[in-house]
Amino acid sequence: RVEEIVPGRARTAHGDVRAPIVIRATEGFTAGLPATHRTWLPMNSSMIVTEPLPADAWDEIGWDGRATLGDMAHVYMYAQRTADDRIAFGGRGVPYRYGSRVDADGSTAPGTVRQLTALLRTFFPAAVRVPIAHAWSGVLGVPRDWAATVGFDRATGLGWAGGYVGTGVTATNLAGRTLADLVLGRDTALTRLPWVNHRAHRWEVEPLRWLAVRGLYAAYRAADRVEAATGTARTSVVARIADAISGH
Numbered sequence: 368r369v370e371e372i373v374p375g376r377a378r379t380a381h382g383d384v385r386a387p388i389v390i391r392a393t394e395g396f397t398a399g400l401p402a403t404h405r406t407w408l409p410m411n412s413s414m415i416v417t418e419p420l421p422a423d424a425w426d427e428i429g430w431d432g433r434a435t436l437g438d439m440a441h442v443y444m445y446a447q448r449t450a451d452d453r454i455a456f457g458g459r460g461v462p463y464r465y466g467s468r469v470d471a472d473g474s475t476a477p478g479t480v481r482q483l484t485a486l487l488r489t490f491f492p493a494a495v496r497v498p499i500a501h502a503w504s505g506v507l508g509v510p511r512d513w514a515a516t517v518g519f520d521r522a523t524g525l526g527w528a529g530g531y532v533g534t535g536v537t538a539t540n541l542a543g544r545t546l547a548d549l550v551l552g553r554d555t556a557l558t559r560l561p562w563v564n565h566r567a568h569r570w571e572v573e574p575l576r577w578l579a580v581r582g583l584y585a586a587y588r589a590a591d592r593v594e595a596a597t598g599t600a601r602t603s604v605v606a607r608i609a610d611a612i613s614g615h
Contacts, residue, residue, distance in 0.1 A: 371401055374523040388550055391527040392542075394535065395506030398467035405569040407508040407530050408576065409469050414457035415483045415502045416449065417494055425452065427493040441587035441606050444486055454494060456487040460504070463580040466573055475502040507533045510567040513613070517542045518564040519549035526550065530567070583609050 371378040376385045391397065395409040425431075425448075435447045444458040460479025464470070480502045488495050510516065510530035515538055519526035526549065528542035529535075545557040557563075570576050590606035 369400075372525065374525055386524075388524045388526065390546060390550075391525070392529060394508040394529045394531065396469060397508055397529065399469065404467060405572070405576075407510055408463065408570050408580065409467050410463060410507040410509045410532070410580075411459070411461055411470075411504055412457060412507055412533060413460040413475050413479045413483060413502065413504040414455060415475075415480060415487065415499050416455045417453045417487070417497045418500045419452045420454065420494060420497055424493040424497065428491055438490075440591045441609075442584060442591055444483075444490070446487070446490070453500065454487065454491060454497075456483055458483055458486065459584065462584050463577065465577045467576070469506050470504065473503045473505065475504045479504070507531070511570050512567040514562065514565060514567060515542070516562050516565040516567070517545045517549070517560075518566075519546065521552075579612070583613050 369377045369379055369384075372389055372391055375387065375389070376383045377389055391400070391403070393400065395407070397403045397407045398405075398409050420428075430436075430448055433448050433450075435445065437443055437445045442459050444456065446454055446456045449455055460476055460482060480499065483502075484499055508529045509532050513532055515528075515530045515532065515534075517526075517528045526546055528539070528546055531538045541557070545560065545563065548555045548558045549563070571579060586605050586609040590603040590609070593603045593605065594601075
């Protein structure tokens, strides 16, 4: 396990790994490195998956293809129909733990499982009688301005990529190709992209960081309740204020 990154080496409990170029691509686990503790906030994301649904349930739902789904809520959900006819359903549970602590074992709080299960069954009443088979959690890297970045400092040999805020499936591919060009000193269309060497402000110190994140998600949930109750398509004032504070 790498405990610290410095120019020319990655330090571990068993010794140093030396290299002229060291790339930090630790995403949500970046907060575990002393020099980058406030660079990206580790945001928790959780998922549940059902047992396979019977054919009549799929007929009732009308989800014929494998299109992925999401909603327009501020505390949003996302779902997909798996290859073996389950529903995989994700969203936020406990968004952030005090001190940027990270659960590395993928365990999911029972309250989060109950919350996601209730939301899944609200969206898909045909799945009410289908048991939940598994639940797991992961951590995302969130910059203060919610903007991913790629960079390389030729003077120190240190590079980085990340802050994808959950959209890393495609962004990591672009980041890897961009980093390759930066390390090799190539001037390409990729190295001139706006996210290259972009630096966001650092996150606030604790307890301000914990209070801000928990407060913002409470505001977003309140905004979702107001918008659902009124049936309006307009973003509530509460959510607009939260967006302005979060920089999102």
